[in-house]
Amino acid sequence: MRALSLIEDGRLALVDLPEPPAPGPGELQVRMRAVALNHIDLWSLRGMAFAKRHLPIVAGVEGAGEVLAVGAGVTHAKPGDKVVIYAGLVCGHCRACREGRENLCENVGGIMGFHADGLARERITLPARLALPAPAALSFAEAACAPVTFATVQHMLFDNAKLERGEWILIQAGGSGVGSSAILMAKDAGATVIATAGSAAKLARMTALGADHVINYREDRFEGAVRRLTGKRGVDVVFEHVGPDTWAGSLLSLKRGGRLVTCGSTSGVSAPTNLLHLYQQQLRIIASFGASFRNVQEAMAKMARGLKPVIDSTLALDAMGEGIRRLQSRDVFGKIVVTLP
Ligand SMILES: [Zn+2]
Known part of the structure; x- marks a missing residue:
């Protein structure tokens, strides 16, 4: 079967792999249809x-497919069902797993597609508990955006930042996969959304998604614009995933007692923090990082009632490397999804 494999750092190649084994007890086999x-x-x-x-290792961290076969003892899925794959190899029995906080698993065996073989392949056999049923109303490409993108945003906004109706939120890089999802979910929750991006075309698309105010961070200091928009007060919540390029300004955009939630650092991994400002402003x-099984289900329920992920483009498996490199260019609005026939 075909798979897209990371052969060495920087080099992906289409390879021919042996068929996965038939599912054993507690396992199932999935025909992969989309990888986000x-x-x-x-x-x-x-x-x-x-x-x-x-x-x-086989690439691909986030994906959806169709169940082909189930092993003994598997009752939550049957052949033909649409499922999404939770790529964290969580143990299922530690305290965090038992309490439904799988992204804090104490014995996690890595992430499929990053530490271990991932989802960019035609078929996969895996523990059945990592395959979560998806609503039939979702396309495979849409469902593929649930387990990482939508679920991460769900976890950030509601479990972590505890965003409430009527609050103001600043969403950095609102044209990205998580950024566009955050605009949809924050508006759905009744927040007032300020979103940033680096081009006029992206600002227009963020407005169309529902952002109340948009800022071109290349033309305007976003922290100043946030102060003007909020009557000097600052926002209740900042949604961060950019890192060094925006970190200081994100903290300056918060009101006293505000919350910054972050899931990424696409512009680098270290950023100075003004500790005086941090504690004086409380x-x-x-x-x-990641999300729980519950978050994945919450995310899919929102998608099924109309919060559809923004899909920039779909690619064939052999073009996945180009898609990944496009993420670096930032010339993307929403999700790039690889589809398998
Ligand atoms: Zn665990």
Whole structure:
């Protein structure tokens, strides 16, 4: 079967792999139909010095497919069902897993597509508990954006930042996959949204998605614009995933007691923080990575009632490397999704 494999740092190749084994007890086999791209794919492609892994590995962290066969004891899915794959190899029995906080699993065995073989392949056999049923109303491409993109945003906005109706939120890089999803979900929750992007075309598209105010961060200091828009007060919540390029300004955009939630650092990994400002303003910084099974289900329920992910483009499996490199260019609005026939 065909798969897209990371052969060495920086080099992806289409390879022919043996068929996966028939599902054993507690396992199922999925025919992959869509894989959504994320910044973690770009980190993976570049090579991560601290990631313990042995190449080659199959790429792809976020995806959806159709169940082909189930092993003994699997009752929550049957052949023909649409499922999404939770790529964290969580143990299922530690305290965090038992309490439904799978992204804090104490025995996590890595992330498929990053530390271990991932989802960019025609068929996969995996533990059935990592395949979550998806609503039939969603296309495979849409469902593929649930387990990482939409679920991460769900976890950030509601479990972590506890965004409430009537609050103001600043969403950085609102044209990205998580940024566009955050605009949709924050508006759906009744917040007032300020979103940033670096081109007029992206600003127009963010407005069309429902953003109340948009700022071109290349033309305007966004922290000044936020102060003007909020009558000097600042926003209740900042949604961060850019890192060094925006970090200081994001903290300056918060009102006293405001919350910054972050899930990424696409512009680098270190940024200075004004600690005096941090504690005098009683700011809260909340770090977020991944999501729980519950968040994936919440995300899919929102998609099924109309919050459809913004899909920039769909690509064939052999073009996945180009798609990942496009993420670096920032010339993307929404999600790039690889589809498999
Ligand atoms: Zn666990």
